Amino acid sequence: MKYHEIPKTSLKTSGVCLGTWVFSGDVWGPTDEKECIDTVRAALDSGINFIDTAPIYGFGRAEEIVGKAIKGQRKKFVLATKCGFEWKEKRISHNLKPERILKEIDDSLKRLQTDYIDLYQIHWPDVHTPLEETLKTLCEIKAAGKIKYIGVSNFDEELLKQACEYAEIVTLQNQYSLLKRSIEEKVLPLCLKENVGVLTYGSLGGGILSGKYKKQPHPSKSDVRNFFYHYYSMDQFPKVHAFVESLKALKRPLNQVAINWVRQQKGVASVIVGCRTVDQLKGNAEALTWKLTSHELRYIDDILEKFSHA
Numbered sequence: 077m078k079y080h081e082i083p084k085t086s087l088k089t090s091g092v093c094l095g096t097w098v099f100s101g102d103v104w105g106p107t108d109e110k111e112c113i114d115t116v117r118a119a120l121d122s123g124i125n126f127i128d129t130a131p132i133y134g135f136g137r138a139e140e141i142v143g144k145a146i147k148g149q150r151k152k153f154v155l156a157t158k159c160g161f162e163w164k165e166k167r168i169s170h171n172l173k174p175e176r177i178l179k180e181i182d183d184s185l186k187r188l189q190t191d192y193i194d195l196y197q198i199h200w201p202d203v204h205t206p207l208e209e210t211l212k213t214l215c216e217i218k219a220a221g222k223i224k225y226i227g228v229s230n231f232d233e234e235l236l237k238q239a240c241e242y243a244e245i246v247t248l249q250n251q252y253s254l255l256k257r258s259i260e261e262k263v264l265p266l267c268l269k270e271n272v273g274v275l276t277y278g279s280l281g282g283g284i285l286s287g288k289y290k291k292q293p294h295p296s297k298s299d300v301r302n303f304f305y306h307y308y309s310m311d312q313f314p315k316v317h318a319f320v321e322s323l324k325a326l327k328r329p330l331n332q333v334a335i336n337w338v339r340q341q342k343g344v345a346s347v348i349v350g351c352r353t354v355d356q357l358k359g360n361a362e363a364l365t366w367k368l369t370s371h372e373l374r375y376i377d378d379i380l381e382k383f384s385h386a
Contacts (some may be wrong), residue, residue, distance in 0.1 A: 079125065082273040084246045085225050087194055089154050091339050091364050093126040094119050094357065095277060095350040099141050103300040107352050111143055116145035118354045120152055120163050122361035128198055128249075128275070128307055128348050130158040131184055135166065139187035150190050156275075157184050158199035159231060172202035174213040174263030181217055197227035197249060201235055211242040227275070233262040240270050249346065252276040254285060254337055254380065255307060264343055271328065273345030279338045280331060280349060281307050287330035289313075289322050319383045334364035336377060340368060 079088040098104040099112045116127065127140050127146070139157060146153050155308060159180040162171040196214065201207075214226050227247035228239050239245050248267055250259050256278060267274050280286055282305030292313040295301040301308050307316045323333055338347050353356040368376070 080289040080345060082195075082225075082246055083271045083272060084380075086246060087154050087225065089126040089346050090124045090363070091346055092124055092335060092360055093128050093156075093275065093346040093348040094124050095348040096127065096129040096138045096142055097133050097300075098352045099129075099138040102134055103298060103304075104350070104352070105299065109144075111353055113145040113163035115335075115351055115354050116142060117149075118357055119361075120149070122358055123364050124357070124361055126154045126156070126346055128156045128277075130161075131180060131187075132159050132161040132163070132168065132199065135163055136183070136187055139184055141186050143189035147189055148294055154196035155188065156189065156192045156197060156227070157188065157193055158197045159184075159248040160199040160202060168203040170200055170204070172198060172210040177210065177217070179224055185222065191204060192221060193223045195225050195227050195247060197229050197247065198231075198239075200230045205239050207344045208242050211239060215243050225325035228234065229275075231263075233266050236263065236272070240272070245270070245272055246274050247273045247275050247347070248275060249275040251278040252338055252341075252344075253281050254334055254342055255281045255319075264341075264348045266322045274343045275348055276338050276344060277345050277348045278305065279347050280334050281305060281316070284308065284316055284321060285330060287315070289325070291379075292317075307366075315383075319378075319379065322379045323376070326370075326375065328368075329359065329362065331360060332366075333368070333376075336366070336368050337361060337364040337373075339363065339371070 079090060081088050099107055101107045108232035127142060129142050133141055159177050160172045161170050162176055217223050225244050225246045228245055252259050282301045284307045293308055304311055323330055326333055335347050338344060349360045351360060
């Protein structure tokens with residue numbers, strides 16, 4: 077297994093990162109804690125040493141599960157989590173004020189059963205808190221040894237420019253997939269210019285790019301596929317389904333095609349993919365064993381062009 081060094085760091089990570097939003101037990105449907113723990117522990121055997129989580133996933137539940145799973149093997153993993161949300165009785169608000177971050181980092185360390193985080197990321201921007209103030213606090217936490225590196229998530233080009241002025245930003249985590257390519261216009265070029273590693277999420281389009289949906293599903297109102305990924309709506313599903321069907325001509329596992337297409341884009345450091353079972357993890361990890369050929373990439377480019385004009 078080859079591991080890649082994230083720019084400006086000593087972190088050597090797998091090209092696929094285990095995403096843990098699905099561990100939350102709420103917006104992705106119910107999950108079994110033991111199964112989630114087994115999935116994390118199977119990651120290393122599959123060549124995946126990188127885990128991404130966040131306090132907001134299940135209001136601490138995902139971090140707690142990860143903490144239990146990596147206990148005794150902490151140093152074998154590159155661990156990423158986030159800050160920036162506050163909740164009271166499950167009512168969520170953005171909060172990147174210094175006092176909130178100082179509380180969040182200690183709470184995350186406790187849940188994860190560790191004394192340091194490899195990559196600590198701003199989860200979403202907070203328009204009510206000056207970015208300089210937030211990043212000053214993160215630099216202080218870094219100086220205290222609680223985190224190794226600072227990243228940001230869901231930032232546009234202008235916010236990323238500002239962030240790079242106030243601190244050393246090593247990663248940007250944004251949505252990027254065959255179906256969602258908006259970062260290619262301005263954000264990705266800026267990351268290349270600033271030597272910021274790109275971590276991608278949503279690279280399976282909330283599961284639709286795996287090809288498992290033959291008919292339009294009807295997720296509940298609280299399901300993330302109903303409010304975060306918009307490919308399942310009545311007006312979008314037929315078009316997206318036709319696109320996914322066209323990928324079958326490659327005669328490759330569709331989930332691995334989607335992962336490898338993103339993984340092979342310039343500037344991408346790792347592809348975050350959610351898994352809740354060992355079988356799902358192994359299926360996604362298989363993408364690390366091969367790459368799309370130039371011929372296959374051209375074929376995908378052709379159908380992307382047709383899809384964008386459909």
